[in-house]
Amino acid sequence: MTITVGGALIGLVLSVIVIWPWWRKSSGGGKSDFKGSAAAAGRNWKGLLPFLGALALGIVVAVSVGGLIGGAATKVRVGSDQLGDDGLHTLTGAATETVIHPALPHLQAGAAVVVLILLTVVVLTIRKGSKAMRRDLGFGLIAGITLGPSAAATGLATTFLLPMVDGAGAHVMSWL
Template identity: 30%
Template sequence: MNLGSTAVSLGGITFGTIIVVLVLLRWHKKGGGGGGKKGDDGGGSRDWKQLLPFFGALCFGILAVLAAGPASALGLITRFSLWGGDSIGTLYLVYGIGGTSPDATRAAPVILSPGGYAVFAIWAAVMIGLYLWSKKLPRLQTLLGILAGILLGLSQGIAGMAAVPLASAVNAAGSWYAGVVQ
């Protein structure tokens, strides 16, 4: 894979899936082995709301890889993340496990409308602001969510299929936003 490419291999998708699985595993284990309520397991809990920042970041990463143009700052960050994550995943599959890593990029990329880009730009500013100023936001978990989204957003599978309704929702919000501000 070259740095300017917007393609993902099975290794990249595998690495993105590993990130999601490990975050879920850590969340589950942090909650303790048996209890689901605070106090039952020595103070930990498996409150699903703790995963919201991760899944918000995951969705952001999915849209980032679809929306970012190659000549933009977001495009450079996204392509570098895609290249790095895909390379790590491919190395893991090929040299760590002994398998292969064929191309697994979806046939038709999802495109945002002009209003969708405006809504995504607002979402990007919110993500940056939350990352910089939030004391409660799990920063590493957020970065991992964005990376996993970037790696999974171009896939043909479930996460790739999630990109279509996600982009459609952002485009619908963008149509509303463009209608309000114009």
């Protein structure tokens, strides 16, 4: 599993687009260009939950899911790597580097069911939600997929996210 500096740049830029308006608001709220988005919540952590949830789901999808969903995540990651590399080279003249990380183990069957259900909820919300919610969820999912292979996100995934999803999947399998 590889990631380039340009690909990580795309994920970081998308994260900044959502987090910066939220951060610059005082805790009292106030006017925002994005009604119903993380920015309109004014430093209330609840306003970032859709973005952070989609970011975590994107990381899990990027590092541990195979099949069609994993293939789609790989296409998103490769596309963002190319776009980020081209943008970085055009704007700064810098050459990008590739970082290789070992692939993580795949999820168990129950955990894969949980990921598929969560991904379905996110996709349906993106299709039917408000414009701001679509932006927060879409940017979070893409940022998670592009940042998933980075060392920090891989560490987060192996320490917290994958065990939580595997545990939830074990509960799902016990219900069947």
